[in-house]
Amino acid sequence: MQRRKFLTNSSVVLALASTALRANAKSASKSFIVKAGEARFGIHTPFMGVNPNDVKISGKDTDGQLAVFEYIGTQKVGPSLHLHFDQDEIFNVVEGEYLFQVGEKQETLRAGDTIFLPRQIPHTWIQLSDRGKLTYFLQPAGKMEEFFLTMNNLKERPTMVEMNKIHAAHGMKVIGPPLSLK
Incomplete structure (x- = not known):
């Protein structure tokens, strides 16, 4: 049952991503893994x-239309x-359990669940x-890759003013x- 739910959710996410990419976008000229x-x-x-948060498909691959990241959490x-x-962001929970807050509403998601x-x-x-x-998708890609590179290159935690x-x-x-x- 979990596998079916995961496959269904993944199909929906991929369909949305595919639609976004087809809208006037130049994509990469060859496939990659x-x-x-x-x-x-x-x-x-x-x-x-600590927690890996890696670009899997870059905005550079999709003419800025989409970016895909994989996050692996070892800390809460x-x-x-x-x-x-x-x-817009689309998150698919591949493993584990997460609490999402969107506006004032909170929702617990488990493996196979997807949130827009x-x-x-x-x-x-x-x-x-x-x-x-x-696994999460940003549409359009925006500057998220650059954001993570900037944050990763900081030598110490930024002040609130710097963070803003x-x-x-x-x-x-x-x-x-x-x-x-807590």
Whole structure:
């Protein structure tokens, strides 16, 4: 039953991604494979310094129409409450359990579940299980790859003022703190 649910959800996500790519986009001129544990251009961008958060399909591959990331969680953390000005996000839970907040509504998602997060709506999530894995899509790609590279290259945690500037430069706005399990 879980496998069927996963396949159904994955089909929906892929159909949405395919539709987005066909709309006046130049895509990569040849196919490619990004193996498990690898990043599209060999540059890993761990979230919060530990959890792998790698580009699998770059906005450079899709003429800016789509970016796909894989997140592997080994710690129970998540991003600040934020919004994207010009991007929709689609998350598919591959493994584990996550609590998502979209606007004021909170929803627990498990392996096989998919959630659509519209642009301009504040959202965040936190991993509930000891281990988790997400595949997520941004449409259009925007500057998310650059955002993760910038964050990954910081030598220390940025101040709130610096964090707001970094988010703004990449088409996002921090609205509030991350979710907490405490």
